[in-house]
Amino acid sequence: MLTTRFADGAPNWIDVATPDIAGAASFYGDLLGWRFRSAGPDAGGYGFFQLDGRTVAGGMQTGPGQSPPAWTVYFRSKDAQATAEAAEQAHGSVLRQPTDVMDQGRMAVLADRAGVVFGIWQPGQTEGLDAANEPGALCWVELYTPDIAAAAAFYRKVLGLETSAASFPGKTYTCVNPSGADDAVFGGMVPLADASAEAQAGAGPYWLPYFEVENPDAVADRAQRLGGAVRLPPTTVPGVGRMAQLADPYGARFAVIRSESAQD
Structure with missing residues (x-):
């Protein structure tokens, strides 16, 4: 995390x-x-x-x-x-x-x-963000890419990142962690072809940030009322949590999730 x-x-x-x-x-x-x-x-x-x-x-x-x-x-x-x-x-x-x-x-x-x-x-004086993995803060990042193997090789060479496989019903998810820290998984890689048409509309490959929230359904509804868009409606992934992919009124894409670890 x-x-x-x-x-x-x-x-x-x-x-x-x-x-x-x-x-x-x-x-x-x-x-x-x-x-x-x-x-x-x-x-x-x-x-x-x-x-x-x-x-x-x-x-x-x-x-x-x-x-x-x-x-x-x-x-x-x-x-x-x-x-x-x-x-x-x-x-x-x-x-x-x-x-x-x-x-x-x-x-x-x-x-x-x-x-x-x-x-x-x-x-330098600023190490990074002041909060992570809590409501309202960044908790996960996900790379949508046309070639998982090529992306994994690139980020390993450039950032020292390691990948591992996690099995879910019907598919395998590629997890990402810093070198030598397989207990510090912070994100994943997803084949671009696996993205839904609505979620992928108008975009090429990209990194998608996830923010922790307590109620993804309410956040998705509110995003639409505020002029944003729902790219992927709230969905529950067993063992992971409930998530939605959104865009702000200007088109910047992000996601929200109530992760099972936060619920626990």
């Missing part, structure tokens, strides 16, 4: 790019109880979504022609430059070269072999 005891290769940050940060703040505030706080005049419009005073995500406004509305998952790296070079060697690409973020850390934006965008965060 995700924790704030971040290991190299595990997600330690997440942010959303949106054409309307005020509108996104209103949406996620009403949906998940978040409050948006600007990082200040020197941050280029970047800010933090907080829950009970703790940072659970970041957000930034984009202009015309910039990146489309989307959530980006960042993975912990002890050396962002080395990780960026490893991504290129593994036939990925560097979309934004490693850059210092004041004294808070060092970040880069990369893409894997299939073109899936993800970030790297090398901690």
